[in-house]
């Protein structure tokens with residue numbers, strides 16, 4: 591029995607929650623947003639700000655830098671220098687700003703698909719083209735296709751890559767060897783790598799992710815890393831993130847970019863939430879990871895036993911399950927629509943993550959066990975019908 595109660599149901603209907611703005615009979619297990627209250631320590635820090643009652647313009651304090659530096663050093667074994675770090679209002683605001691600043695129109699930005707769908711918006715909405723390097727999917731497992739990646743990097747129009755580390759939606763923790771090869775190729779072809787590490791704290795208990803910038807001097811020099819406490823600590827609506835860039839030339843570019851785009855300043859809650867999360871949220875996070883990975887195992891076992899025509903891709907990171915529905919021969923956007931229509935269970939269609947996601951559904955299991963069981967019953971009911 592843990593200290594924190596992840597079984598506590600918080601009714602989010604009618605609260606302007608993007609996730610829960612669905613019909614009464616519907617159960618949302620789509621967008622990457624957790625149903626849990628955040629850590630009590632973070633709630634207290636935010637309550638203190640409310641209590642002060644004056645919501646003025648806010649600076650990023652030394653505490654903020656130290657919180658990130660200590661967390662990455664102690665949790666992830668990476669030494670971050672204070673001068674590498676910048677506040678940003680979100681990982682996507684950071685990525686979009688970096689795409690704008692580091693590319694000229696019509697250049698190509700490489701992504702490894704299936705991948706977090708909003709990367710496509712950050713690329714296309716800023717006048718660039720998506721260069722897809724599909725991941726390999728063999729025997730139920732994903733890996734990078736380095737031959738294809740090299741071909742994409744060698745394209746003189748490719749100047750940037752967005753790496754997802756760990757990878758949403760396939761839940762993969764990339765190895766040091768994989769990341770080193772990405773860095774070598776990027777350096778060889780003059781490609782800058784944005785490493786989106788927003789899911790890095792949501793690994794299975796006992797498993798660690800590998801920070802891209804820490805893999806080698808080469809990776810460090812080509813990298814721009816985006817991190818945040820938002821996914822792991824259930825505070826995505828607070829809009830608080832950070833970017834760290836060891837290479838001084840790239841750092842200057844990124845810094846000018848986010849300032850020009852006005853996404854470099856925190857609101858009155860943003861920095862305080864991050865400080866409380868990293869300085870005090872560790873024990874809560876460790877219990878959360880146990881809970882999330884029990885949820886993950888539950889879905890894997892349930893689907894194996896009850897719906898064997900589906901296969902849950904095994905993964906060591908994120909609370910997002912990638913479910914192979916290829917045996918059904920129905921495109922996943924059609925299937926997701928049928929499941930929603932017939933049972934109210936709202937899953938994400940894999941097609942959103944690139945064409946190679948057409949045989950997959952994505953399920954968010956960052957919910958109470960009771961909600962999870964409801965979701966599984968609905969899924970089973972659909973297949974029994």
Ligand SMILES: Cc1ncc(COP(=O)(O)O)c(C=O)c1O
Pocket residue numbers: 622679680681682683706754758786788789818820826830831
């Ligand atoms: C890989 C990845 N990057 C970024 C985001 C969103 O980040 P932010 O809310 O800080 O813009 C998400 C949200 O699901 C994500 O999965």
